[in-house]
Amino acid sequence: MDSIEISGLTKRYGDTTAVDDLTFTVSPGRVTGFLGPNGAGKSTTMRLVLGLDRPDAGIATIGGTRYADLAEPMRRVGALLEARALHPGRTARNHLRYLAYSQGIAPARVEQMLELVGLADVADKRVGGFSLGMGQRLGVAVALLGDPSVLMLDEPVNGLDIEGVRWIRTLLRDLADEGRTVLLSSHLLSEVSVTADHLVVIRGGRLVANCSTAELLDRGNDNEVLVVTPEPDRLAGLVRASGGRILAVDGDQVSVGDLTAPRIGELAAADRLVLHELTPQRASLEDTFVELTRELSPVGSAS
Amino acid sequence: MIVTYDRLLRAEWTKLRSLRSSGWTMVAMVVSSIALGTLLCAVVAAHWSSASAADRASWDPTNQSLVGTIFGQLAVAVFGVLAVTGEYASGTIRASVAAVPKRTPLLVAKAAVYGGVALVSGEIVSLISFFIGQRIFQGRVPYATFGQPGVARAVLLAGVYLALICLIAMALGVVLRHTAGAITAIVALLLVLPAITAALPTSFQNSVGRFLPEQIGGGSMGAVVPEPHALGPWVGTAVLAGYALVAMLLAGRMLARRDV
Numbered sequence: 001m002d003s004i005e006i007s008g009l010t011k012r013y014g015d016t017t018a019v020d021d022l023t024f025t026v027s028p029g030r031v032t033g034f035l036g037p038n039g040a041g042k043s044t045t046m047r048l049v050l051g052l053d054r055p056d057a058g059i060a061t062i063g064g065t066r067y068a069d070l071a072e073p074m075r076r077v078g079a080l081l082e083a084r085a086l087h088p089g090r091t092a093r094n095h096l097r098y099l100a101y102s103q104g105i106a107p108a109r110v111e112q113m114l115e116l117v118g119l120a121d122v123a124d125k126r127v128g129g130f131s132l133g134m135g136q137r138l139g140v141a142v143a144l145l146g147d148p149s150v151l152m153l154d155e156p157v158n159g160l161d162i163e164g165v166r167w168i169r170t171l172l173r174d175l176a177d178e179g180r181t182v183l184l185s186s187h188l189l190s191e192v193s194v195t196a197d198h199l200v201v202i203r204g205g206r207l208v209a210n211c212s213t214a215e216l217l218d219r220g221n222d223n224e225v226l227v228v229t230p231e232p233d234r235l236a237g238l239v240r241a242s243g244g245r246i247l248a249v250d251g252d253q254v255s256v257g258d259l260t261a262p263r264i265g266e267l268a269a270a271d272r273l274v275l276h277e278l279t280p281q282r283a284s285l286e287d288t289f290v291e292l293t294r295e296l297s298p299v300g301s302a303s
Numbered sequence: 304m305i306v307t308y309d310r311l312l313r314a315e316w317t318k319l320r321s322l323r324s325s326g327w328t329m330v331a332m333v334v335s336s337i338a339l340g341t342l343l344c345a346v347v348a349a350h351w352s353s354a355s356a357a358d359r360a361s362w363d364p365t366n367q368s369l370v371g372t373i374f375g376q377l378a379v380a381v382f383g384v385l386a387v388t389g390e391y392a393s394g395t396i397r398a399s400v401a402a403v404p405k406r407t408p409l410l411v412a413k414a415a416v417y418g419g420v421a422l423v424s425g426e427i428v429s430l431i432s433f434f435i436g437q438r439i440f441q442g443r444v445p446y447a448t449f450g451q452p453g454v455a456r457a458v459l460l461a462g463v464y465l466a467l468i469c470l471i472a473m474a475l476g477v478v479l480r481h482t483a484g485a486i487t488a489i490v491a492l493l494l495v496l497p498a499i500t501a502a503l504p505t506s507f508q509n510s511v512g513r514f515l516p517e518q519i520g521g522g523s524m525g526a527v528v529p530e531p532h533a534l535g536p537w538v539g540t541a542v543l544a545g546y547a548l549v550a551m552l553l554a555g556r557m558l559a560r561r562d563v
Contacts, residue, residue, distance in 0.1 A: 047562075050401050050404070051400075051401075051404045052397055052400055052401065052562060052563050053562040053563075054560075054562060067404055068404040068405060070404070073401065073402065073404055074401070074402055079401060081397060084393070084394045085393075085394040085395055085396075085397040085398040085401075086393065086394065086395065086398070087322065087389065087390070087393040087395045088393060089322050089323060089324060090318075090321045090322055090395075091321065094317060094321035095321075095398075097317050097321075098314045098315075098317035098318045098321070099314070099398060099402050101310055101313040101314040101317055102310055102311055102313075102314035102399075102402040102403060103310070103402060104310050142398065
């Protein structure tokens, strides 16, 4: 199976550097989440891999070969791009058919894909009347048409309902388990953290993290504890005396750092301090992600 | 690469057939060109008695019967432009280029399929127009028969003219990437440029006018006796084919270099 190798990739549009010296590898057999805020350069990176845009520097290859040099590219790489690439006047079936012909793919495969993505009933309807979700399903059918070993999907769950989201997650999981290379982009960590084994995070076109999903989520566990007490000042004194930090005080609510919840409970009990509430605060995934994409220096090791 | 080309031709043929707009454009082209030609032939035949001696001397019934191609060239130009700009407007170009990342074969296949359809439609238009026109002239004004020297050549080259206009329009579509811009450009080339030339001194008209596509169509390719100052039929065909080739080479270069 092929991996996607991205090396020193750089793309500028006028004065804007959309992708800035980006290097990472997407390995087979797992789902790699490609994360970054909107405008981080995810779509541009995918367009560069597909040869739709020309890089100003660097190279992107599929199993060592540039996409443009692949003989039947859709049999090696299946892509769903964020921007619509369908003529509204053409039917779903005909859209798949002309692409199949161009790659020497049997028309029977078109029918299979229509079944797989659940569009068989509307295959002869013109795609101009399709909902966003139906368009996405057709895009997935296009990506899978050539039974490719590499899949690149740009924000695939956009416009899908909950059932659709679940369907696509299962599908991608299965494809990765078959040993394929799956790159899945999103601007929401929560969306890919369920599916992805590995995460590549970029910001401003630069790599900020390249690590396993578990590793990234662990970074979210800072030791902030929310304590509610009628005597916030006494609590603050106890906390400081034991090496903790007071992060914020708001009336009877105190945010404590550098001490665990059990430790704070013990300190309060030993000093007969009344506590009304004692809650460890786990930073949300999105907070972690937002914080991460604000960091300036790259973290994590290349794999 | 031979193997790939038959696939690409099939893909482009599927694209063409699966859009109603392309079929309707061609039907509209055929029907309205023939209708306009028929109408104008009837008008000329009706006014033959009042025609001047000079008009009668230069009377070319074949050329007259092909006059509908003036309209046909516009329809065929729209057909060619839309074949390309329709892909840009809808974003299909990204799917097409992802499927054929080398891009040049994509343009070659598209030009072959759309140019081929324009050629067949163009020949249908000129053959039907010719026979209807001569039928109208018969018994009223001097008319031509298909077997006369130069007649078959003029009728068939009128169809070739439409196919070459389609190719030039496609190339403009690739270069400009916008429907309105490309249609404006081809209309300027076919209609506005001749109008401007006509307003210039006669010597200039005679030396430059004959190189304009529209003049090559009416004065060289579709004429049994080339009009005064016009290029000969084969030279005219070669010049127009040269324009189409240069336009396509430029388009191919731009398509290969640009981001889509």
